[in-house]
Each structure stands twice: as C-alpha cells, then as structure tokens.
Amino acid sequence: MMPAMLQYVIDALSLGSLYALTALGIGLLFGVLRVINFAHGDFISVGAYALIVPSANALAVLYVGALPWPLVLLLTAMSVIMVAILSELMVFRPLRGTTPATLMIGSFALSFIIQHLLLMIYGSRPKAVNLWPELTTQVNLLGLRVQKLQLATVGATAMLLGALTLLLRTTRTGVELRAAAEDYQMARMLGIRANTVIAGALALSGLLAATASLLYTAQSGILSYQMGVPLMMFAFISTVVGGLGNLLGAVVGAFVVAAIEVILQATLSDQLRPFREAFVFVLVIAILLWRPYGILEAHSSRERV
Amino acid sequence: MVDTQAGALRAHNVTVRFQGITAINEVSLSLEPGDIRGLIGPNGAGKTTLVNVLSGLETPSCGHVTLDGRSLQGRPPHQFRRRGIARTFQSGRLFGELTVAENVIVPAVNLGFTSRQAAAHARELLAWVNLADKTELIAGILAGTDNRRLGIARALAANPRFILLDEPAAGMSEIECEEITRLITAIPQTFAAGVLLIDHNMEVVMRACERIHVLDSGRMIAEGAPAEVRSNQAVISAYLGIVVTGQRRRVNVDAA
Secondary structure, eight states: OHHHHHHHHHHHHHHHHHHHHHHHHHHHHHHHHOSOOTTHHHHHHHHHHTTBOOOSOSBOOBSGGGSOHHHHHHHHHHHHHHHHHHHIIIIIHHHTTSOHHHHHHHHHHHHHHHHHHHHHHHOSSOEEOOOOGGGGSEEEETTEEEEHHHHHHHHHHHHHHHHHHHHHHHSHHHHHHHHHHHOHHHHHHTTOOHHHHHHHHHHHHHHHHHHHHHHHHHHHOEEOTTTHHHHHHHHHHHHHHHOTTOHHHHHHHHHHHHHHHHHHHHHSOTTTGGGHHHHHHHHHHHHHHHOTTOSSOTTOSSOOO | OOOOOTTOEEEEEEEEEETTEEEEEEEEEEEOTTOEEEEEOSTTSSHHHHHHHHTTSSOOSEEEEEETTEEOTTOOHHHHHHTTEEEOOTTOOOOTTSBHHHHHHHHHHHTTOOHHHHHHHHHHHHHHTTOGGGTTSBGGGOOHHHHHHHHHHHHHTTOOSEEEEESTTTTOOHHHHHHHHHHHHTHHHHHOOEEEEEESOHHHHHHHOSEEEEEETTEEEEEEOHHHHHHOHHHHHHHSOHHHHHHHHHHHHHHO
C-alpha cells in the first residue's frame, strides 16, 4: 500500500507542477492586465512547435529540440516570449482601457489565431516527437521505480518557483509587479509605468509557458495545434480554486486540482473513469461553494509569493 | 481663467455630478505650501469627492483644478502625483502583500529615486512616522494607527508639495487621534508641504488647522479660522439635528 500511495503523491506532484507553471503564467498576467489570457495555452503550443523543423510532414524532425538542454530552454523561451510580446503589442495594448470582457474576447481571438497559424505552418496531423528520451528511463526512489521525467518536472518547477519568488521579492520590477497585481489603479497613481510592468509580466509568463511546453512535450511525446488547450483549462481552474489574483493561490490551486485528478484516477471504477473530469469539476464547484473567492483569497494579507 | 496665485493648488468652482446627483456644487478651495487647512462636513457632504478632484481621480463636470496657475484638467492621477499632489485614502489602499518599506519604495522609485536612494528615503520617512521597527513586516498585518502612519509615509514619498489626508483619524481612540494629529501638524515645517486635512470629526480638525472649510450637501457653507467656523450658524445646523438641516435644504431647493 505504501509504495502505491507514494506513487500517487509523485503523480500528483508532477501533474500539479505542470498546472502550477501554467497557472502562474496566467496569474501573473491577470495581476497586471485583469484579464484571463485564454491564449496562454497556445503560448505553450508555440513553445512545443518551436522545437521542430517547420513542415507539414507527419514526421517531426527535432531542430531546436536536438540541441543541448540549456539552449533548448533558451530558444524555446525566446520564441514564446516573442509571441507574448507580439500579442501585447497587437492585441492587449490596443485594447487597454476597454472593458475586461473586450480584453477577454481579444484573448480568445488571439488563441484562435495562434492555433490556426500553427495549423497552417505545421499541418493538422499530430506529430510524434522524442524530446529528451533519456528522461523516460526510471530510477529507484525509496523502493519505487519513478520516471526521471517526473522528478525533472517537479525539480524544474520548484527551481522556477524559487527563482520567481526571489525575483518578485528583490528586484524593482518584481516589487512593482506585486504592487500592480494587488491594486493596479493605486500602482498607476503612484507612477508605476504600466507598459514596463506589463511587458515584464508577459516575459515571465512566456518563460513559464516555455518551461511547461518542454516538460509537457517530453511527457506526452505528441505535438498538436491544440495541445495547450486542456492544460490552459485546468490551469485556469487552478487559479480560480486557489484564489484569482493571488500567485501563491495559483500554485496551491494547481496542486489541489492535480491531487483531485490523481485520486479520482486511482479510486474511480473502470466504468466511471472516463467521466473523471466531470467528477473533478463537481469537486471544484464544491470547493468554490465552500470558499467562493478561492482557497487563498486575493488581496489577503496572510500570504505572498 | 488666469490664476495669479503661483505655488497654490486650487479648485475653481468645481461641480461633480454622478448620474444626475450633484456630489459637489461650485466648490472653490485654495491650498498653499506651508498651509494646514481643514475640510470638514457631515458624512456624505462631498469631502472625498473634492479630494478625488484635487488628486485627479475624478474629473469635474464643471470647473477645474490648477497648480501654480496652470490647469490640470484631463490629466491622469499619476501626473497629479508627479507634480507633487499626494494623498491618502480613507480605506488605506496600502499594498497589503508588500512589506511596509516596499509600500514607500514603490512611489519613490517611480518618482525619480534610484533603488538605493528610495530604500534610504523609505527608512527616513518610516522612522519619522514611528514605524522604524516595522519596515520589514507585511503591510497587511499592520493594525490601527500603524496603517494610517504608513499611508502618510507613502504619501510623503518623493517630497510632494501638497498632501491631502482623507480622514486619517477615523475610528481612532482619543489618544491615537492626538498622536496622529501631532504628526500631521508637523508636516508643513518638516516637509515644506501644504496639508489638507479632511475629517468629519470637528475636534481633530479644529486642533490641527489654521483655516477650515465646511462642506455640507455638496456646497461650501463656511470658511474661516476654527473659532469663526465653530460659531457659524450654518455650520452648527449642518452638524445638528435633522429638523434644522431639513429646513435649510428646503430653502436651498427653493432658491435654486
């Protein structure tokens, strides 16, 4: 029983890590733009497609993905950040000052545009890629055989969360980002330059999306032009469960949602398992009935990231 | 309108209407560097609306605000702040998830200080408001007067020329009131800034201010030294029972 339990914990941590990276990217941008960027999942797809040679062939040839891993991370991050900055210049900035609903629809439009650009360039067929095959081997951990990739996912996420915390706490832009995330109007009134802070948030959110796309691609081994959508969906739910507008909340929410998924996967009978996601949503609704503003309410004074 | 009063912050015949309701009506007020002026009035008199206009958060329906004789009409609030008009909020509006020091550093770095200067500046200001030992705490856990002190320190960041304090003593005990009043009255000499102190508690304002403006139902009904205001018939009725106030309002409506 013990090893099985431990396996579930590792599964939940590694799935939660992916959700947390995505949820934090969404949360960072929500903090300064007050909009849920529905194109965030597509930023993840862009990162994944940046790994291969552009072509409509079914066989994907790794290009960036075949380089040493620090370069892979750097180039993927640059591609995603570039798309994020372009999105800011072409969609979010022109729409600034409009209603949140307009911004949200703008982000939906952006999502579709990115998906269809990927479709045009790479074709609609899912592509198999073999990114970092050495990570699919297993190691022995406390008498349990664990995939290296799961450990890498948890480790990379922990490191990024640590680095992000340090950055938000100690740098000028970090402090401004936190101030803007908490009370944007007040931050503006005190002279915080909106464009700089928003560009900073987008770049960070792009870096998180790039990391998520690498880990996700290594895990699934398949590229498809809508691959980011389910990740976006669960990460979005995570930010709501954790407390929209609270970055620590986004991380907590991510691990809670992942834990629910793993527990349901393990406990539901074979007949019910196909409906796992429906059960996840029932539990999410229950959590929101219990705490309508999320587990960690935003603007709380109790926690910070 | 030409304003010869250089160095002053002025509201000229300012009217603010919200969907047909007039919050303030043809109100004028002038604040000079070194001044410590009071603005009193019953709840709902329009005090905060006037402060919102003076700090650029509200654009008047009629009239305008000038600084050094130049109109600030249509400028966003951060340009008011950049030009030296700072304020506090009744609700605090502090960054509860930032540290006490960071709350002061944020405006300082954005108003021209380097990070290092801003940190030193924040330490000085926080020492002045007696928060020297709490600079590294999360602002959200501050209680009572510490909150107001931090609000004042944040408003004083980057040496503003005018500071508008919206009910800094609200909900305070007698002793806390006295402490905060002592701090406020020291602002003009210490920082060479003009102070506008808003409160509905007459006593606090009477003690601190040389001149007092009285708002009631959106109109400026009196202006003068504390003793004059205290004995002013209109002010007394504004602060006393409904019957007198009701009659006076009816007279206003008839006149209009």
